[in-house]
Amino acid sequence: MVESLSDFVYKTLTTLRINFMISRMKGHKTLDLTEAAMDLEGYFLAVDKPSAFALLDRLTDTSTGTEIVDDVIMPALESIGDRWEKGQVSLSQVYMSGKIAEAMVDKVILSTGHQADSGGSVAVAVLEDHHNLGKRILASVLSTSGMQVMDYGHALSVDELVSMVERDGVDYLMISTLMLPAALRVKDAMIQIKERSPHTKVIVGGAPYIFDPALGEEVGAHAVGRTATESLNILKRMMREGA
Amino acid sequence: MDTMTSMDRVMASLSHKEPDRVPVFLLLTMHGAKELGMSIKDYFSDAKNVIEGQKIIHAKYRNDCLNPFFYAATEIQAWGGDAIFIDDGPPNAGAPIIRTTEDIDDIQPPDMDHPILRMGLEAIEGLVDHADGQIPVIGTVLSPFSVPVMQMGFEGYLNLMYEDQDSFWRLMRKNEEFCVKWGNEQAKAGVTAVAYFDPLASSSMTTPDQYRLTGMKVAERVISRMDAPTATHLASGRALPIIEDIVSTGTGALGVCTLEDLAELKRVCKGRLSLLGNLNGIEMRRWTAQQAEEKVKDCIMKAGPGGGFILSDNHGEIPFQVSDEVLLAIRDAVDKWGEYPLDWIV
Ligand code: B12
Numbered sequence: 276m277v278e279s280l281s282d283f284v285y286k287t288l289t290t291l292r293i294n295f296m297i298s299r300m301k302g303h304k305t306l307d308l309t310e311a312a313m314d315l316e317g318y319f320l321a322v323d324k325p326s327a328f329a330l331l332d333r334l335t336d337t338s339t340g341t342e343i344v345d346d347v348i349m350p351a352l353e354s355i356g357d358r359w360e361k362g363q364v365s366l367s368q369v370y371m372s373g374k375i376a377e378a379m380v381d382k383v384i385l386s387t388g389h390q391a392d393s394g395g396s397v398a399v400a401v402l403e404d405h406h407n408l409g410k411r412i413l414a415s416v417l418s419t420s421g422m423q424v425m426d427y428g429h430a431l432s433v434d435e436l437v438s439m440v441e442r443d444g445v446d447y448l449m450i451s452t453l454m455l456p457a458a459l460r461v462k463d464a465m466i467q468i469k470e471r472s473p474h475t476k477v478i479v480g481g482a483p484y485i486f487d488p489a490l491g492e493e494v495g496a497h498a499v500g501r502t503a504t505e506s507l508n509i510l511k512r513m514m515r516e517g518a
Numbered sequence: 519m520d521t522m523t524s525m526d527r528v529m530a531s532l533s534h535k536e537p538d539r540v541p542v543f544l545l546l547t548m549h550g551a552k553e554l555g556m557s558i559k560d561y562f563s564d565a566k567n568v569i570e571g572q573k574i575i576h577a578k579y580r581n582d583c584l585n586p587f588f589y590a591a592t593e594i595q596a597w598g599g600d601a602i603f604i605d606d607g608p609p610n611a612g613a614p615i616i617r618t619t620e621d622i623d624d625i626q627p628p629d630m631d632h633p634i635l636r637m638g639l640e641a642i643e644g645l646v647d648h649a650d651g652q653i654p655v656i657g658t659v660l661s662p663f664s665v666p667v668m669q670m671g672f673e674g675y676l677n678l679m680y681e682d683q684d685s686f687w688r689l690m691r692k693n694e695e696f697c698v699k700w701g702n703e704q705a706k707a708g709v710t711a712v713a714y715f716d717p718l719a720s721s722s723m724t725t726p727d728q729y730r731l732t733g734m735k736v737a738e739r740v741i742s743r744m745d746a747p748t749a750t751h752l753a754s755g756r757a758l759p760i761i762e763d764i765v766s767t768g769t770g771a772l773g774v775c776t777l778e779d780l781a782e783l784k785r786v787c788k789g790r791l792s793l794l795g796n797l798n799g800i801e802m803r804r805w806t807a808q809q810a811e812e813k814v815k816d817c818i819m820k821a822g823p824g825g826g827f828i829l830s831d832n833h834g835e836i837p838f839q840v841s842d843e844v845l846l847a848i849r850d851a852v853d854k855w856g857e858y859p860l861d862w863i864v
Contacts, residue, residue: 322680362721362758362777365721365724366722366724367679367680368725370673370676371676371680403604404610405610405612405613407671407672407673408672455800455839456604456607456838459606486754486776486798486799487804489804
């Protein structure tokens with residue numbers, strides 16, 4: 276019998292609660308933040324903005340901006356990204372979570388003056404067409420984490436994209452594609468980027484790369500991200516390696 | 519050895535019986551342009567090309583259906599928007615035609631005399647004529663619940679769904695009106711069944727709860743008013759969490775995808791919902807003939823027994839980049855492994 280979604284959610288939450296209780300018994304300071312991240316994930320999935328903001332109000336009394344973003348908001352988003360990939364939550368929840376998270380971070384910045392450090396310049400772009408949502412979700416995850424992101428827009432030709440990358444000396448370029456021809460066009464972009472902006476690292480993502488996991492390598496991208504939140508880990512790894 | 523017509527084979531399978539062999543729908547659209555040596559844009563500018571292209575494809579691949587589908591954005595063109603063509607893939611819808619909620623009140627469902635719809639109907643009539651009752655001709659509509667992604671952009675549509683239920687339902691009513699008319703016009707032109715493309719129903723896109731309150735209600739209303747049987751296609755979105763709901767919309771078949779296990783889908787749907795799938799169209803362009811055979815064999819093993827299965831790709835359209843060799847290898851493998859009874863399955 277297929278596990279129903281509610282069974283799954285229940286089991287996951289139970290496991291998380293048990294883990295949480297164990298760590299509470301060990302008495303770590305980060306405990307409340309772990310619990311808060313779990314609560315927030317629930318609010319995100321239910322698209323319950325008022326509860327998310329009420330939680331934020333409670334957190335701002337006791338935690339720093341960095342703690343709120345890195346230990347509460349980002350883990351909640353990451354967990355939702357992972358669960359989308361496994362088919363346990365839907366894209367509408369991924370999108371709405373990103374949107375609420377962005378609004379929360381705006382408030383965090385206002386009330387705590389939180390500023391994340393940036394490890395290089397990051398740009399996001401959609402090649403060829405108008406399929407914007409992947410890039411939109413990506414941009415909201417990256418900016419929520421505190422990165423400064425340049426949005427290159429959509430419907431870009433390979434030439435336009437490469438010229439922008441070269442002009443800005445972009446360190447990390449994220450390309451989102453939805454249609455297969457656009458995903459294949461990344462190959463041309465990679466050839467030109469390697470010539471005209473050799474230091475730029477390119478991360479690709481979008482449906483064609485999910486359905487064909489070998490596609491990223493075929494087009495010569497430096498990395499493939501299956502979810503927007505995964506891109507963040509890839510970026511962090513690249514930044515560490517590059518440093 | 520085939521002993522039945524494509525029509526009898528498909529009908530038997532859809533009735534959850536085992537025909538002479540597993541039916542196969544190679545859902546090719548743009549390959550017709552390749553066959554006629556035309557650009558994709560020129561090919562789709564005249565119904566005669568699509569009729570000719572589909573006839574060639576049918577003969578070449580011994581396909582069990584004829585597929586008069588042009589591309590999804592034809593519906594948007596009918597609503598007053600544009601389609602943007604490229605040389606090596608399907609066209610996409612241009613800029614959104616709905617930008618504000620006022621636009622939802624202003625837009626009017628297209629008239630069935632719109633030239634782009636007439637062209638679609640002409641292609642159907644030509645192919646129905648050619649089929650002479652022996653080959654299923656498949657019509658296509660986009661579901662009222664999924665088409666807004668093209669009408670207003672995905673982000674705009676998600677915001678509408680969450681933030682403005684009144685406008686959402688006003689849009690659904692207009693889209694339903696069009697969808698039923700358009701599907702029934704195709705039924706009148708003679709299609710055997712209508713594919714109801716509804717990827718937003720997929721739990722990859724909306725939550726099962728959300729679907730039950732919205733897209734499922736829409737589907738129930740639309741499907742009950744259709745004059746032809748329907749097959750729901752999630753365009754390669756996940757289906758397992760909403761199988762019961764899809765069954766209850768009254769649809770007869772479901773297009774399923776490689777993100778889920780076909781054997782599991784078969785187990786859950788057996789005797790209630792025929793399955794259409796689930797070769798990975800995107801990966802297909804890199805397959806060897808041998809891989810194609812293995813994939814076909816695997817699908818037949820998982821979903822073939824008992825009928826209720828049509829071998830197809832997992833999106834409802836095979837990409838332009840997939841070679842003739844691979845398509846022929848898929849088709850040959852159906853002859854080799856698809857003959858009933860499937861004694862080789864232990
Ligand atoms: C819903 C859907 C539809 C709907 C809405 C489409 C739309 N967005 O405009 C409808 C029914 C209208 C439709 C129509 C078509 N579709 Co469609 N559709 C889908 C479906 C199910 C989801 C697409 C979607 O918008 N997802 C939302 C985005 C945000 O998801 P995503 O790209 O996966 O992004 C996520 C991750 O990948 C990641 N991500 C995205 N970008 C990046 C970038 C980086 C750097 C990183 C790290 C991560 C990342 O983050 C996101 C959130 O987690 C997919 C199949 C699928 N399961 O994905 C097919 C799919 C996109 N469709 C496809 C096609 C071909 C079409 C049509 C062209 C068919 C036709 N011949 O007309 C039309 C085009 C429509 C148009 N716009 O003009 C193909 C495209 C590939 C191909 N074969 O070329 C797909 C992939 C199906 C398939 N398996 O082949 N479709």
